[in-house]
Amino acid sequence: MDKIQGSSLSLRRLDKYYDRFHVIRDVSLDVPPGSLLTLLGPSGCGKTTVLRMIAGFVASTSGEILVDGRDIAGLQPEARDTGMVFQNYALFPHMTAADNVAFGLRMRRLSKAEIVERVRDALDMVKLGALAGRYPSQLSGGQQQRVALARALVVRPKLLLLDEPLGALDRNLRDEMQAELRNLQRSLGITTVVVTHDQDEALYLSDWIAVLKEGRIEQFGQPLDIYDRPASQFVSRFMGIANLLPARVVGSVGSRVEIAMGGVRVAGWHPEGLAAGRDVQIAVRPTHVEVAAAIDPRDGFVGTVSAVAELGEKVVYQVDAAGTRFEAHASRMRSVRRHEPGATVKVVLDPDHTIVLER
Amino acid sequence: MDKENRHHLWLTVPALLSIGLLFSAYGLFGWTSFYRATPGGLGVGGDFTFDNYLRIFGSWRELAVIGETLWISFALTMISLVIAVPMALVIARSPSRLVRSILLFTLAVTFLSGGVTRAYAWMVLLGNKGLINLALVHLGVIERPIRLVFNWLGVSISLVHFLLPFTVFTLVGAVKNLPLSVEEAARNLGATRMTTFFRVTLPLLSSGLVVAASLTYSLALSSFLFPLLLGGGRVRMVANHIYERLFVAYDIPFAAATSAVFLVLSFVVILGFAGLERLVRKVVVR
Numbered sequence A: 001m002d003k004i005q006g007s008s009l010s011l012r013r014l015d016k017y018y019d020r021f022h023v024i025r026d027v028s029l030d031v032p033p034g035s036l037l038t039l040l041g042p043s044g045c046g047k048t049t050v051l052r053m054i055a056g057f058v059a060s061t062s063g064e065i066l067v068d069g070r071d072i073a074g075l076q077p078e079a080r081d082t083g084m085v086f087q088n089y090a091l092f093p094h095m096t097a098a099d100n101v102a103f104g105l106r107m108r109r110l111s112k113a114e115i116v117e118r119v120r121d122a123l124d125m126v127k128l129g130a131l132a133g134r135y136p137s138q139l140s141g142g143q144q145q146r147v148a149l150a151r152a153l154v155v156r157p158k159l160l161l162l163d164e165p166l167g168a169l170d171r172n173l174r175d176e177m178q179a180e181l182r183n184l185q186r187s188l189g190i191t192t193v194v195v196t197h198d199q200d201e202a203l204y205l206s207d208w209i210a211v212l213k214e215g216r217i218e219q220f221g222q223p224l225d226i227y228d229r230p231a232s233q234f235v236s237r238f239m240g241i242a243n244l245l246p247a248r249v250v251g252s253v254g255s256r257v258e259i260a261m262g263g264v265r266v267a268g269w270h271p272e273g274l275a276a277g278r279d280v281q282i283a284v285r286p287t288h289v290e291v292a293a294a295i296d297p298r299d300g301f302v303g304t305v306s307a308v309a310e311l312g313e314k315v316v317y318q319v320d321a322a323g324t325r326f327e328a329h330a331s332r333m334r335s336v337r338r339h340e341p342g343a344t345v346k347v348v349l350d351p352d353h354t355i356v357l358e359r
Numbered sequence B: 001m002d003k004e005n006r007h008h009l010w011l012t013v014p015a016l017l018s019i020g021l022l023f024s025a026y027g028l029f030g031w032t033s034f035y036r037a038t039p040g041g042l043g044v045g046g047d048f049t050f051d052n053y054l055r056i057f058g059s060w061r062e063l064a065v066i067g068e069t070l071w072i073s074f075a076l077t078m079i080s081l082v083i084a085v086p087m088a089l090v091i092a093r094s095p096s097r098l099v100r101s102i103l104l105f106t107l108a109v110t111f112l113s114g115g116v117t118r119a120y121a122w123m124v125l126l127g128n129k130g131l132i133n134l135a136l137v138h139l140g141v142i143e144r145p146i147r148l149v150f151n152w153l154g155v156s157i158s159l160v161h162f163l164l165p166f167t168v169f170t171l172v173g174a175v176k177n178l179p180l181s182v183e184e185a186a187r188n189l190g191a192t193r194m195t196t197f198f199r200v201t202l203p204l205l206s207s208g209l210v211v212a213a214s215l216t217y218s219l220a221l222s223s224f225l226f227p228l229l230l231g232g233g234r235v236r237m238v239a240n241h242i243y244e245r246l247f248v249a250y251d252i253p254f255a256a257a258t259s260a261v262f263l264v265l266s267f268v269v270i271l272g273f274a275g276l277e278r279l280v281r282k283v284v285v286r
């Protein structure tokens, strides 16, 4: 298939009420043409609702959905020119794979010859050319999903919408499809919105991520931004930061903040810096926590190793220090010294990755 | 088979007895069709003969009653389906509990009220001085009352009313099994509501439609009460015809022959529906 002229997508102050339940609250974001946006969040946060509002299956209570600057919020689903891949694929059970893919082209009244050609191209693109004559019930889950993808893409929609596209697949197939989906999306240049609750999937696929919490955008940004610089406790926890600990600000210079915890001072990061005396929370990924010898000269918290577990490529330590418990991950491959349970050690935090969060 | 189970077999005896009784009654009735009514009526006698059957197949009048019943039942089935499909869709799909409840209640009430009550209710509504005619005259839509009852129209209206709940309830199950997302996928690909209905919803419902149709058709074929009460003697379906042969002409063998012929023809049609269902399932739903 040829490269698609990607469209820009903007959501402006989108709101949705179900009766009195305010399920989408003031959602606004902009993504440039050709990029992949992920709506990420826990179950019930409103991801599917936003996606279905874009597709036109859920009416927004207020707000605008701009595609190439044009508001499509008032249009019927069939007039929106989006291509959706449903969570259960929603293939037409009474049509072959080829007829499924041809459906959208028939609706657009293309010539027979062109339909045949484009269906063949689309099925080849998802490597299903040989199975064109099969019915959905004769295809595996992964194959059904490829048909669904081909069916959505063959009409060259302005937006590709995917609801938990890989949720139903087993681990290996999911990794494979993730890579394929990403390559396909990049090479076609089609603006895409993916719904997922899997942070790894979001990090792998996305150009932009919107983290949703209770119908609101909690943080919007590029994947590494969200991974390295979570803006709230919720995002930190959702992005797998296991150490979320209370602390107090001692002072700050620019974005470098000095904080005190259990009588020890360490450095952390906050975008604007914070005034001294504030109660805060620090978020540190276990990989940025080092378990050093007790005599290490750097600033840190002296404590006791309470548990050690070796898991594949990493060693997981639990260390009790500063009146709390730290989780630390060390590489098992590097020949670092092992600490035994009960050993006295010093916990050293990487200041660039110690995120200071307001409480 | 262990002792316990053999013991339980006795429980089927009442059922077997009643079924046996019923079938022997049918059999006996069918057997009389090969004899003649004795001149005084009530009795059956004479030699074994195919006369009664020859009389049926030799008389346009007799064949017309059977043909008309088969045809009218088919038409009523189609009308019921056309009304039932949207009703079933709403009952199965409407997000509004109130709408669903009202529809279900209306249908259930139809079920609960007895046939005679309903027939008289229709007379009150459809008669020359009935509510509908009064209203139409009053509104100036028509000058004089039009005949809505004691003809096929009245019988058809009341029969559709009788058949509809069966059709709808059979279809609701089929609609509930139809995933909404498949229809949404069609809309997403550019199909209007209408196109989606005809290209996706209806084909996927077709198996359920055939089942509903055969049930409705069987019920329509056996109509007796509504043609009797609302037909005013002008409208006769097979059941009424047989009744007359039995209790007016006292020609039991002829009534039996008519029943037998009708039974066989009905079976053929119902088997046709079953075949259609298998075909549809094979072609449309995989």
Ligand SMILES: Nc1ncnc2c1ncn2[C@@H]1O[C@H](COP(=O)(O)OP(=O)(O)OP(=O)(O)O)[C@@H](O)[C@H]1O
Pocket: A018, A021, A023, A041, A042, A043, A044, A045, A046, A047, A048, A049, A050, A197
């Ligand atoms: N038809 C509806 N009527 C009332 N509330 C609804 C309806 N559909 C969704 N909701 C509510 O809206 C909220 C968001 O639902 P949504 O399906 O968008 O969540 P989600 O983020 O996709 O969750 P999941 O990951 O479980 O799919 C939920 O709290 C849900 O209960």
Ligand SMILES: [Mg+2]
Pocket: A047, A048, A049
């Ligand atoms: Mg969802």
